[in-house]
Amino acid sequence: MKQKGLHTRLIHGAFDRKSQHGSLSHPIYQTSTYVFDNAAQGEARFAGEEGGYIYSRLGNPTVTELEAKLADAEGAEEAVAFASGMGAVSAVLMHLLSSGDHVIVSEGIYGCTYGFLEMMETKYGIEYDLIQMNQIEDVSRAVKPNTKAVYVETPINPTMKLVDLEMVIRTAEDAGLWTVVDNTFCSPYLQRPIEMGADFVVHSATKYISGHGDVIAGAACGPAEEMQVIRMTTQKDVGAVLGPMDAWLLLRGLKTLPLRMDRHCSNAAYIFEKLSQEDGIERIVYPGDPDFPQYDLAQRQMAQPGGLISFEIKGGKRAAQAFMDELNVVQTAVSLGDAESLIQHPASMTHSVVPPDKRLDMGITDSMLRLSAGLENPEDIWDDLKQALDRVTDQTAGELQTK
Template identity: 55%
Template sequence: MKKDDNYQFHFDTLVVHSGYNSKDYLGSLSTPLFQTSTFTFESAEQGERRFAGEEGGYIYSRLGNPTVSALESRIASLEGGEAGLAFSSGMAAISAILIALTKSDDHIICSKGIYGCTFGLLDLMKDKYRIQTDFSSMSSADEIESLITPKTSCIYIESPINPTMKLVDLQLVSQIGKKHNIPVVVDNTFATPYLQKPLQLDCDIVIHSATKYICGHGDVVAGLVVGKKDFLAKVAMTTQKDIGGIISPFDAWLLLRGLKTLPVRMDRHCSNAKFLMEKLKEHPKVKKVYYPGHSDYHDDFIMTKQMAQGGGLISFEVYGTKDDAQQLLNELQLIRIAVSLGDAETLIQHPATMTHAVVPEKERLDMGITDQLLRLSVGLENKDDIWADLSNALAKV
């Protein structure tokens, strides 16, 4: 995509055009799908040069593929990073980065509240490699500084946090990371690069479960990473290549298609969510509502400086017991019970027994995940129809 050096394309244009030039592919408007496992060489010597890293070009789709490369270039452009890497799942991306950044006996500082499988991975790394993790609210510089040790290899953050929607001041954490030469990794799945750009706040690595908003259609499982070119090149030729959690070319093609509508979809997700959040806050059977900038965390100032809008996720607590929360789910007609998010359909789940079931009860409650907490992924349907379904279910609890 060519442009005047003095002109910067807007995000809405980059999601459609960046990372691909139709002139390089016989004028094909749509990015071609290179559904191939391997690539031929013109000669034995060319194969030798490519394996030695002396010549560019494709070798084998586990090591690189043109469709995948277009996706990696596009997500790097959207996040404002030097390079991107695509993986077979969000957890493949997370595990690759944490493995790349750590060795046995290292230490990780992590936001207080993370996806259940990320918690499980950290637990596994503790058992197998003696890598310790301290969970922190990261509410002050002193709190973070007090946890840093000579063994601290990275700081890992979700913001907004899954599923409590609490925000972490990314600029504050990145300043501390730079001071101590500790890389800061941010899971940006909930916000997407449309609403939040951690690299612009001096964080080092951004991770996405591309299964969610990046895809937007509920038909792909994938992960994406953006960061410095040299670091990701090392990850690609070690952790990614040897463990093998690569994305398929077809899934990469689907993500490229999904990305083109990301801004349009996110605006609708956000406007629907804000409407529903206000309705839930007024409902007598709802105890608390958690939504960036509109919850009891008093983190409005953080949202104002690092997020463009609040996103499409709402968590809320109902009065009563776990049975009451589950009954609400069972009374819904339009809204689907499912653990993903970011789809066109509105989805709801019970974190304590679903996404965060792997987290021991004590740690789960310390994260703020009660038996009465529900997480709502607001879809693209008419907002009044979504509310009618929710309010009807609440009336029956």
């Protein structure tokens, strides 16, 4: 039978309406525990001899449906949902790494992932190296006898630098290493690393998968055997479990993911064209820019360039923050992928935990801003950005004249 398209599967997949009394929407199983028919059934379920639910930290029907849809969207054997993106990241890394092991990491990762790696190194002796992954040699040179995995974020937050997934995955396979890809910035609609050969994909489902700014959640996808171990160890025992209401909100978000991603991407492309014509902008990094150093890779690896743009304003940190304070439609907030356009200052916000010298090595300057294009009318987003830029440019010019 011909497989249905992704748009259709995200709406209808993994849901048997007949067994749910004909409900059009997904039911919310808002329960902490489940009643057994008798003592023998309870024993059988705890022993793994009989399927069924026991306790919602170990499984919940609403969450199970979400996991099935996420696995299908990513082309994975199985998915596990978590209470946050960092719950997913930390669970996968704790599963793969033991004390004394080493992991190779793409430079410029999310600030909290960096903080988690620092903690793992300090407390448990798990080593990591942040490296550029431009060539096969970059990865192969970083491999040590105790290396167990390669962790990749692409596009890298917030510099938008890309990592050639096929190259890294091939190199990792040759060295016998696991590959983990943070796919948050793309969502499975724009990029599916597992179909390229990656072992695991992690998401902050708070972002594009939710799409409405009302959920904190995460997801990890990968081989069924490995995901089952993660489910019954690092998730069950550490406890970053997603609740049924949040799972229901994510199921709702998945229904419109393709439509939203198309709009995010088209709005970002429109804003890029406008920003590129402004004298007050020093630099723009956007995978859809024909002058972007990895433009060809973006065209090959991603279905569209994405909904994020990073840019630098002339005048440094002071001008960047003044620009943010002049905005009205665009909201100053961390996160991304919401209906609202969001802007943040990475050096003082999401990446403030990273030491200044390492931030600069990553390409994160004090004048850099990261914009998540929302779903508003593109002209309204641009009008807001333009008036703020004009005000900051006028203020800077006035200060220079005073001096």
